[in-house]
Amino acid sequence: MKIGNINIKYPLFLAPMSGVTDQPFRIICKKYGASVVYTEFVSADGIIRENVKTLDMVKFDDFERPIGVQIFGNDPDTVAESAFNIYNKFKPDIIDINFGCPVPKVTKKGGGSAALKNLELMRKIASNTVNAVKDVPITVKMRAGWDYNNIIINDAGIILEESGVKAITLHARTSKQMYKGSADWNMIGELKETVKSIPIIGNGDITSIxxxxxxxxxxKCDGVMIGRGSLGKPWIFRDIVSFIKSEQNEKICLSEILSICFEHVSLLKKYKSNKVVINLSKKHLSYYIKSFNNSSFYRKEIMKSETIEEIESVLKSIN
Ligand SMILES: Cc1cc2nc3c(=O)[nH]c(=O)nc-3n(C[C@H](O)[C@H](O)[C@H](O)COP(=O)(O)O)c2cc1C
Known part of the structure; x- marks a missing residue:
């Protein structure tokens, strides 16, 4: 599969997830099979104002390539300028525009999935950004519409294709649905039928081979993007790669899961400030330890830990 002129080895993408897809988690997912990873979404305004926190969220290592940086905004010129700045400063492989975020804080200002209600705005944001950045593919991630009475897959697909974006990811829910109900994969098929010249990446509720x-x-989508299914289970990508290569499903053993837990904590220590390492370790480990016997006991022990050393000693006690 190709996005623009970027070769993608296996069509498996780690979904951008705010508060989750920081550098440590992206490195883990990459190591365990994701072909393409994305940053958390960053505000186009924040990029232009050179907000330090926003710029920090865009930093990545070469090991993570190909990597996409995702931006959101409501003003076509601002989004285009921020994409240009991101390209100049960080040289990511892909810049992705968020037309899917349903959170009112974002949509009230016209960002994220608000564009699903205003396809002319969507067209302007996409085409201005494509025109501003010639050297990396601009892609889009969207939902199927604002609500079930306003599904805009086909119109948006045509507009985005005409605007020159190089791939579309569809999270097959409406904005109103937030994360409720289930993703309707038929809608991904509908988009694939309409949009012939660029790859379609399907997203929503993929948790297994x-x-x-x-x-x-x-x-018949070209690629598959996985978000929540990778939490505490980053090897889901490797499982799918081995299915693609040889139709095999190797079951991961508990000792390997434990070693991934240590690896994740050690990456958090490397990349994050002391202040956040404990909370992020608790957040991620509570997903990993679901696979262990006695998981509720270990979860409680981890949650009541006050230092990272205490958390590591709980991990060491697991057998
Ligand atoms: C905690 C969390 C944060 C998210 N943040 C983003 C984001 O920054 N950008 C984005 O496009 N989607 C975001 N999403 C949506 C996911 O990328 C994905 O579309 C959605 O979770 C459905 O896929 P899944 O069922 O594989 O998780 C987020 C989802 C979650 C659960």
């Missing part, structure tokens, strides 16, 4: 197979069969 079986889901991957079903989504590919139903929609």
């Amino acid at each position: 079986d889901d991957y197979k079903k989504l590919k069969k139903i929609s």
Whole structure:
């Protein structure tokens, strides 16, 4: 699969997730099979104002390539200028525009999925950004519409293709749905039918090899993006790669999961300030330890830990 002129080895993408897809988690997912990873979304305004926190969220290592930086904003010129600045400063492989975020804080100002209600705005944001950055592919991630009475997959698909974006990811829910109900993979198939010249990446509720197979069969999408299914289970990408290569499913053993837990904590220590390492370790480990016997006991022990050393000693006690 190709996005613009970037070769993608296996069509498996780690979804951008705010508060989750920081550098440590991206490195772990990359190591365990994701072909392309994305930053958390960053505000186009924040980039232009050179807000330090925003710029920090865009930093990445070469090991993470190909990597996409995702931006959101409501003003076509601002989004285009921020994409130009990101390209100049960081040289990512892909710049992705967020037309999917349903959070009122973002949509009230016209950002994220608000563009699903205003396709002319969507067109301007996409085409201004494509015109501002010639050297990396601009892609889009969107939902299927604002609500079920206003599904805009086909119109948006045509507009985005005409605007020159190089791939579209569809999270097959409406904005109103937030994360409720289930993703409707038929809608990904509908978009794939409409948009012929660029890859379509399907997203929503993929948590296993079986889901991957079903989504590919139903929609014929080119790539698959996984978000929540990778939490505490980053090897989901490796599982799907081995299915693609040899139709095999190797089951991960508990000792490997434990070693990934240590690896994740050690990456958090490397990349994050002391202040946040403990909370982020607790957040991620509570997902990993679901696979262990006695998980509720270990979870409680981790949650009541006050230092990173205490957390590591709980991990050491797991057998
Ligand atoms: C905690 C969290 C944060 C998210 N942040 C973003 C984001 O920054 N940008 C984005 O496009 N989507 C974001 N999403 C949506 C995911 O990328 C994805 O579209 C959605 O979770 C559905 O896929 P999944 O079922 O594989 O998780 C977020 C989702 C979650 C759960």
